[in-house]
Amino acid sequence: xxxxxxxxxxxxxxxxxxxxxxxxxxxxxxxxxxxxxxxxxxxxxxxxxxxxxxxxxxxxxxxxxxxxxxxxxxxxxxxxxxxxxxxxxxxxxxxxxxxxxxxxxxxxxxxxxxxxxxxxxxxxxxxxxxxxxxxxxxxxxxxxxxxxxxxxxxxxxxxxxxxxxxxxxxxxxxxxxxxxxxxxxxxxxxxxxxxxxxxxxx
Amino acid sequence: xxxxxxxxxxxxxxxxxxxxxxxxxxxxxxxxxxxxxxxxxxxxxxxxxxxxxxxxxxxxxxxxxxxxxxxxxxxxxxxxxxxxxxxxxxxxxxxxxxxxxxxxxxxxxxxxxxxxxxxxxxxxxxxxxxxxxxxxxxxxxxxxxxxxxxxxxxxxxxxxxxxxxxxxxxxxxxxxxxxxxxxxxxxxxxxxxxxxxxxxxxxxxxxxxxxxxxxxxxxxxxxxxxxxxxxxxxxxxxxxxxxxxxxxxxxxxxxxxxxxxxxxxxxxxxxxxxxxxxxxxxxxxxxxxxxxxxxxxxxxxxxxxxxxxxxxxxxxxxxxxxxxxxxxxxxxxxxxxxxxxxxxxxxxxxxxxxxxxxxxxxxxxxxxxxxxxxxxxxxxxxxxxxxxxxxxxxxxxxxxxxxxxxxxxxxxxxxxxxxxxxxxxxxxxxxxxxxxxxxxxxxxxxxxxxxxxxxxxxxxxxxxxxxxxxxxxxxxxxxxxxxxxxxxxxxxxxxxxxxxxxxxxxxxxxxxxxxxxxxxxxxxxxxxxxxxxxxxxxxxxxxxxxxxxxxxxxxxxxxxxxxxxxxxxxxxxxxxxxxxxxxxxxxxxxxxxxxxxxxxxxxxxxxxxxxxxxxxxxxxxxxxxxx
Numbered sequence: 001x002x003x004x005x006x007x008x009x010x011x012x013x014x015x016x017x018x019x020x021x022x023x024x025x026x027x028x029x030x031x032x033x034x035x036x037x038x039x040x041x042x043x044x045x046x047x048x049x050x051x052x053x054x055x056x057x058x059x060x061x062x063x064x065x066x067x068x069x070x071x072x073x074x075x076x077x078x079x080x081x082x083x084x085x086x087x088x089x090x091x092x093x094x095x096x097x098x099x100x101x102x103x104x105x106x107x108x109x110x111x112x113x114x115x116x117x118x119x120x121x122x123x124x125x126x127x128x129x130x131x132x133x134x135x136x137x138x139x140x141x142x143x144x145x146x147x148x149x150x151x152x153x154x155x156x157x158x159x160x161x162x163x164x165x166x167x168x169x170x171x172x173x174x175x176x177x178x179x180x181x182x183x184x185x186x187x188x189x190x191x192x193x194x195x196x197x198x199x200x201x202x
Numbered sequence: 203x204x205x206x207x208x209x210x211x212x213x214x215x216x217x218x219x220x221x222x223x224x225x226x227x228x229x230x231x232x233x234x235x236x237x238x239x240x241x242x243x244x245x246x247x248x249x250x251x252x253x254x255x256x257x258x259x260x261x262x263x264x265x266x267x268x269x270x271x272x273x274x275x276x277x278x279x280x281x282x283x284x285x286x287x288x289x290x291x292x293x294x295x296x297x298x299x300x301x302x303x304x305x306x307x308x309x310x311x312x313x314x315x316x317x318x319x320x321x322x323x324x325x326x327x328x329x330x331x332x333x334x335x336x337x338x339x340x341x342x343x344x345x346x347x348x349x350x351x352x353x354x355x356x357x358x359x360x361x362x363x364x365x366x367x368x369x370x371x372x373x374x375x376x377x378x379x380x381x382x383x384x385x386x387x388x389x390x391x392x393x394x395x396x397x398x399x400x401x402x403x404x405x406x407x408x409x410x411x412x413x414x415x416x417x418x419x420x421x422x423x424x425x426x427x428x429x430x431x432x433x434x435x436x437x438x439x440x441x442x443x444x445x446x447x448x449x450x451x452x453x454x455x456x457x458x459x460x461x462x463x464x465x466x467x468x469x470x471x472x473x474x475x476x477x478x479x480x481x482x483x484x485x486x487x488x489x490x491x492x493x494x495x496x497x498x499x500x501x502x503x504x505x506x507x508x509x510x511x512x513x514x515x516x517x518x519x520x521x522x523x524x525x526x527x528x529x530x531x532x533x534x535x536x537x538x539x540x541x542x543x544x545x546x547x548x549x550x551x552x553x554x555x556x557x558x559x560x561x562x563x564x565x566x567x568x569x570x571x572x573x574x575x576x577x578x579x580x581x582x583x584x585x586x587x588x589x590x591x592x593x594x595x596x597x598x599x600x601x602x603x604x605x606x607x608x609x610x611x612x613x614x615x616x617x618x619x620x621x622x623x624x625x626x627x628x629x630x631x632x633x634x635x636x637x638x639x640x641x642x643x644x645x646x647x648x649x650x651x652x653x654x655x656x657x658x659x660x661x662x663x664x665x666x667x668x669x670x671x672x673x674x675x676x677x678x679x680x681x682x683x684x685x686x687x688x689x690x691x692x693x694x695x696x697x698x699x700x701x702x703x704x705x706x707x708x709x710x711x712x713x714x715x716x717x718x719x720x721x722x723x724x725x726x727x728x729x730x731x732x733x734x735x736x737x738x739x740x741x742x743x744x745x746x747x748x749x750x751x752x753x754x755x756x757x758x759x760x761x762x763x764x765x766x767x768x769x770x771x772x773x774x775x776x777x778x779x780x781x782x783x784x785x786x787x788x789x790x791x792x793x794x795x796x797x798x799x800x801x802x803x804x805x806x807x808x809x810x811x812x813x814x815x816x817x818x819x820x821x822x823x824x825x826x827x828x829x
Contacts, residue, residue, distance in 0.1 A: 011579065012581070020384075021219070021384065024219050024384050025219050028217065028218075028219045028386055031217075033385075033386060034219065034384070034385065034386060035350075035383055035384065035385050036219070036383065036384035036385075037379065037382065037383050037384075038221065038382040038383070038384070039326065039382065040244050040245060040247070040248075040326075040327065040382055040689070041244030041245070041247075041326070041327035041687055041688060041689075042244065042326065042327035042581050042687065044581070045581040045582060045583070045584060045612065045615070045687075046579075046581060046582045046583075046584060046792050047579055047580055047581035047582065048579045058464070058467065060349075060350070060459075060460035060463050060464055061379075061457070061460035061461050061464050061542075061543055062379050062383035062457070062460070063379070063542055063543065064464075064543060065464075065468065065543050065544055065547070065560060066544060066560060066562060066565045067560055067565055068560075078576065078577065078579070079579065081572055081576065082573075082576065082579075084569065084572055085565055085566075085568075085569040085572075101795050101796070101804075102577045102578065102579045103582055103790050103791075103792050104577045104578055104579075104580075105577045105796075106786055106794065106795055106796055107619065107620060107786065107787075107790060109783075109796060109799075110577070111796070121571075121572045124568055124571070124572070125568065125572075144806060
């Protein structure tokens with residue numbers, strides 16, 4: 001495999017960097033070359049966060065060209081939309097429906113755009129969209145903070161990742177604190193099953 | 203990596219996924235570097251943070267020094283006792299340390315000494331985009347530039363060896379996309395640290411009075427010649443691709459090299475590539491020979507045309523007819539902001555007159571349509587941040603009419619509406635000094651705003667200046683008990699060292715009193731009424747005054763509660779709410795949201811700080827325990 005690109009996008013505090021590290025570690029476990037870009041400091045304080053995970057023998061840079069995303073893993077609808085320039089008609093978008101209102105909107109007493117509006121805009125780039133009720137599933141798993149792992153489970157179920165499910169679970173075991181492991185594995189499974197049973201509601 | 207102890211594994215050939223900064227930390231352990239000093243700054247922080255977690259176990263000494271100059275001075279001194287040392291900082295941190303650095307080049311070192319500068323193209327978390335390779339040129343120091351995590355580790359080891367060989371400190375220049383990118387790293391062997399040094403008196407070398415400095419300058423220039431020879435044969439300066447036609451040659455370094463290779467492949471170009479890992483001094487002969495073999499040369503580099511200028515100078519002697527393309531004259535690549543594979547593809551396509559492999563124009567057009575009316579999401583003060591309360595108090599006490607020079611840290615974000623407190627900053631510690639200049643010529647109430655870590659870093663001389671010259675300013679120290687922005691590192695006010703050992707707490711109020719400030723008060727910013735009254739009083743004081751707003755960082759509070767399994771507090775809006783929106787209009791807290799046109803609270807974000815309750819004119823917000 002020459003190059004496989006995932007972009008993870010959302011808001012500071014959603015566990016995006018850990019999710020990216022889990023995916024990168026899973027790839028490394030299979031002996032693949034990998035790059036994971038992170039955002040630290042200022043950009044994390046409730047601001048937009050974008051991380052790229054790139055897997056493959058040709059991969060050197062931490063970021064990739066417009067339109068070259070294989071998967072866009074969106075933790076928040078508006079932020080998913082903000083990274084849509086990396087997508088093409090070949091890209092699969094896996095997006096959480098959990099909205100986090102930017103303070104700018106609240107201050108101007110403006111409504112958050114409707115999910116339908118956001119999905120329509122994404123559709124101008126790609127029609128392969130899977131909406132995941134990540135927050136609901138994370139709560140079901142026992143901790144709202146496991147939304148990131150729900151999305152990883154959803155990604156695994158699409159079978160787009162060039163690594164085995166077992167490698168992702170192994171990476172999860174390595175990177176998640178032991179006392180939270182059961183909750184996280186449950187979150188992974190819930191995300192996974194959700195996509196297996198998924199019926200598009202577009 | 204949640205556990206830095208994995209860095210301690212004595213497992214040569216193990217393959218780990220490390221952040222560039224963690225790879226440098228591993229390099230420190232492999233190189234037997236025994237003293238690590240730092241002042242935290244993004245994108246450099248995780249180098250010393252990783253070491254801090256394992257220092258005691260590894261037998262390494264580390265410290266969060268009060269500022270970068272002190273950090274370099276400590277590292278330089280230990281290296282001059284024969285102990286290998288490293289000092290890490292962000293690019294602007296090297297400006298603070300520059301006074302020490304330039305003369306340290308004259309003094310030289312005995313044990314290896316590495317100075318890491320982490321540059322920040324695109325200003326992801328900085329006030330400028332300066333290119334610190336010029337410090338290598340200015341101070342005549344060797345400079346290594348890794349392009350990925352593996353090289354970051356390997357070059358840390360090489361930097362120490364080169365430093366000892368030349369008896370010169372060596373700059374290791376990284377940048378955000380190297381420091382904050384994870385990649386595979388193959389471990390080498392660990393070297394046992396050695397903290398036992400010996401100081402040998404060497405007045406002529408180390409006491410740099412003019413009579414000694416002059417000959418040491420000559421010594422430095424001789425060392426620089428040796429460094430140049432070394433650069434010619436160093437494994438990091440190498441031709442990694444040879445073109446078949448010999449028409450096109452690309453010279454690149456660091457993260458820019460990655461974009462260059464991927465761009466060459468995207469355009470399917472037949473190009474030779476010279477990769478430079480040591481960018482000062484440059485391998486003149488190697489570059490000269492490379493220039494001779496090609497008709498066109500493209501220099502791909504981040505930030506300033508540092509390589510291009512020197513390559514052009516070398517071309518004058520070796521290959522005057524070769525065409526050199528880069529950022530100068532007709533710029534093919536932007537000199538501001540960060541490069542990307544796209545900017546390099548576009549530049550290379552222009553130079554080689556190739557068709558672009560991707561229709562960027564079409565993507566841009568569609569993307570512009572998507573971005574239209576899309577609300578921005580800039581970084582903000584977290585829900586429950588005590589700075590929000592401090593800013594509210596400052597605004598209330600001054601009616602928003604004072605001037606508010608601010609400083610570097612989370613509180614720089616206070617300038618954003620609706621708080622809108624913060625009128626500008628230059629560098630660490632500038633709030634206190636700028637306040638004096640502003641007050642002098644405007645006579646307006648002036649409140650300098652600074653954080654606790656920044657206070658220790660660079661405000662104390664400024665504060666003494668205010669006392670000595672009797673400047674009528676107020677310094678508001680927003681003390682959240684940590685260095686929050688860079689990842690919660692300790693500082694002299696926190697009572698714990700980088701080694702994790704409890705230590706003397708230096709109290710900001712005592713320091714201020716010691717500097718001679720007559721009006722010093724400590725307030726809790728969440729007690730809005732009291733704090734406002736104190737600040738008003740401070741503004742009435744005839745000389746300089748200091749008000750310390752003390753309350754811990756909200757992220758620490760939440761983490762602490764979670765760890766202890768304590769009850770989580772949240773605020774709730776009651777039926778008394780008239781929907782006047784005062785809470786939303788005044789505070790800009792991300793937990794305050796609109797729900798069907800009414801004020802509401804996002805429980806997942808709220809930490810129950812109660813600031814909204816205290817500004818509500820109808821007492822319609824209550825704090826409650828949940829969970």
